[in-house]
Amino acid sequence: MTVDIQRWAVKVEYDGTELVGWQRQKSGLSVQQVLEEAAEKLCNNQYKVSSITAGRTDSGVHALGQVAHLDFPAHLPFNAKKICDGLNHYMKPHAIAILQAAQVDLEWNARFTAIQRKYRYIILNRHSRPALNTNYVWHVRKVLDVGKMYRAAQQLLGLHDFTSYRATACQANSPIRKLDRFEIYQKDDLIYFEPEARSFLHHQVRNMVGTLKMIGEGYWPEEQAYSILQAKDRRAAGITAPATGLFLTQVIYPIDPFIE
Amino acid sequence: MTVDIQRWAVKVEYDGTELVGWQRQKSGLSVQQVLEEAAEKLCNNQYKVSSITAGRTDSGVHALGQVAHLDFPAHLPFNAKKICDGLNHYMKPHAIAILQAAQVDLEWNARFTAIQRKYRYIILNRHSRPALNTNYVWHVRKVLDVGKMYRAAQQLLGLHDFTSYRATACQANSPIRKLDRFEIYQKDDLIYFEPEARSFLHHQVRNMVGTLKMIGEGYWPEEQAYSILQAKDRRAAGITAPATGLFLTQVIYPIDPFIE
Incomplete structure (x- = not known):
């Protein structure tokens, strides 16, 4: 029935x-x-x-x-x-x-x-541990270079094989994704990472942020984000940023169903 | 010794x-x-x-x-x-x-x-209860008129007897205080109240916000904030806004001791 x-x-x-x-x-x-x-x-x-x-x-x-x-x-x-x-x-x-x-x-x-997904990742970049919002940020002590991270992120824009940035357990058929935007900016001691794409692979946002953080602290040069992409090997990329700092902010449809 | x-x-x-x-x-x-x-x-x-x-x-x-x-x-x-x-x-x-x-x-x-104290009070003004930041906002369902609340707040600026806006248990010798600024603005569904004064009486910020909220929802006309001030009677004012939405944001000194 x-x-x-x-x-x-x-x-x-x-x-x-x-x-x-x-x-x-x-x-x-x-x-x-x-x-x-x-x-x-x-x-x-x-x-x-x-x-x-x-x-x-x-x-x-x-x-x-x-x-x-x-x-x-x-x-x-x-x-x-x-x-x-x-x-x-x-x-x-x-x-x-x-x-x-x-x-x-x-x-x-x-x-x-859905035709587009937007995420936000927040790093609290200061020496002292947070007393407020502890579940909503990744606390990073070392001073991060936002300009370097921004330039590195722009090299990931476009259609690529994101194998290096997806979880090894990712079940998507194809590792090809098109990254449309990746804004990175700082307000006081908070650094915001805002990537936007039709869809993302498993852990893709957190792996990109983890890699950018390592570039921002000077562990890697800013060209590394792109060389990691070319390696097509998860082991080439940086750590997976913790879940706490990540927010799914918006899903976009051809016509917004919620407009009254 | x-x-x-x-x-x-x-x-x-x-x-x-x-x-x-x-x-x-x-x-x-x-x-x-x-x-x-x-x-x-x-x-x-x-x-x-x-x-x-x-x-x-x-x-x-x-x-x-x-x-x-x-x-x-x-x-x-x-x-x-x-x-x-x-x-x-x-x-x-x-x-x-x-x-x-x-x-x-x-x-x-x-x-x-200290020569100045700044507070911030945050109202989440939307129909649905909050899932995030539940301890950092006062959730108010009824749509508040920010313009009305702003104009009412400006009438409280200057040197006044704030008896109506202090806790009955307040132990300050004098109810006279000088309110220097009171910014009120909205970002998405959050309304920010930012009063600034050399010092505040006990519950003064929360009582002012509680009264302004009642003006914002149309329970009182915008002139009421000032008539309440003139009444010099705690019973004339509105409710005490809950503690959750209140933040002491900044204390100002003639010379900032923390500048390196």
């Missing part, structure tokens, strides 16, 4: 600190599990609800503007406010919040319709 | 969430207790060390740039790095960090030499 369905897109914010990442894991609580269980409660637990997301973030990674879609039986009397407030109610007390909800066509897919 | 002393100014950052505020309390851990105990460990627990602070923040209030001074026996072989790193080491794992340390004259006093 098939049921007629209604599809809802949701914009999701979460603090990844206590979560095992987007995908369900036996080892702990995931965004997917909390969201789907809340969606099922919204259906009085009479239906199974599954979700598809734009970005399967790792354990500890945060999101300001993650997007997912959920399918519900068509006959349920839902509207955007009910989806948003209802999911937020049932997801308490977990650090996950729905910011917006919008009904979409059944052809629309949070993952495959 | 009196001992020759050396006096050190320290710039302190802290997350007030788990602390009972600056001052020592039987009810829990204070910044003062953590700092003084770390200072005593730095002296191998052979001397008592007491501190004086520029701003005795309340429980739950945070600081980005609190300033205090500590007196140590003159013969101990200290320098800025040793004070800073040593205190940070002994204050672990508490959410308190020394950002800078500088030796000062014995006439210099963190509290009395």
Whole structure:
């Protein structure tokens, strides 16, 4: 038996600190599990609800503007406010919040319709350890040269084989990705890394940041980011930057489903 | 017996969430207790060390740039790095960090030499509850009119009797204070309130923000902030905004002791 369905897109914010990442894991609580269980409660637990997301973030990674879609039986009397407030109610007390909800066509897919993903990575670059925002930054003591890191990052723009910058466990069929932008700037003692692409490989952002940090501290020359790319070997690149500093900030679609 | 002393100014950052505020309390851990105990460990627990602070923040209030001074026996072989790193080491794992340390004259006093204090209060103004930064904002659902709040705040500038805006338990001799600036601005869904004065009364910032919020949501007209001031009665003013959104951002001295 098939049921007629209604599809809802949701914009999701979460603090990844206590979560095992987007995908369900036996080892702990995931965004997917909390969201789907809340969606099922919204259906009085009479239906199974599954979700598809734009970005399967790792354990500890945060999101300001993650997007997912959920399918519900068509006959349920839902509207955007009910989806948003209802999911937020049932997801308490977990650090996950729905910011917006919008009904979409059944052809629309949070993952495959997305044309661009934006991430932000934050390094706190100062001598003293942080007292505030400890879960939202990577604390690096050594003074980093932002100009060097910026110039190195620009060499990664364009269509490349990113084998050196993806996790060895990455399951994507192809290591080819097109990096469209990579802004790097400093405000007081915070350094922001903002890469943008249609899609990223597993650990790609954190591996690029880890390599750039080693360039910024003078361990490698700025040309190294590009030579590492050419090596097509994960062992050539730098360390994987910790998950704490990473935020999925925005997912872009041909038409923004959340514009009212 | 009196001992020759050396006096050190320290710039302190802290997350007030788990602390009972600056001052020592039987009810829990204070910044003062953590700092003084770390200072005593730095002296191998052979001397008592007491501190004086520029701003005795309340429980739950945070600081980005609190300033205090500590007196140590003159013969101990200290320098800025040793004070800073040593205190940070002994204050672990508490959410308190020394950002800078500088030796000062014995006439210099963190509290009395200060000529200006700056605070920041942050309201998250959106429908959905926050998933991130939950301890660093006051979440207000109703849309606030920033222009109205800004104009109301400007009416509080200058020398006034702030009785209506201080805690009834406030122990300051005089309710007269001079409010020098009060910036209010919005970035995305965050509204920033930044008052600046030589000194503030107990709860003054939180009571002003609580009142402005009621003006911003349309409960009161914008003239109300000034009529409340004229009433000289705490009961005339609005609610006390919660501690979570408040940060002591900066303390200003005639000469910045931390400039190297």
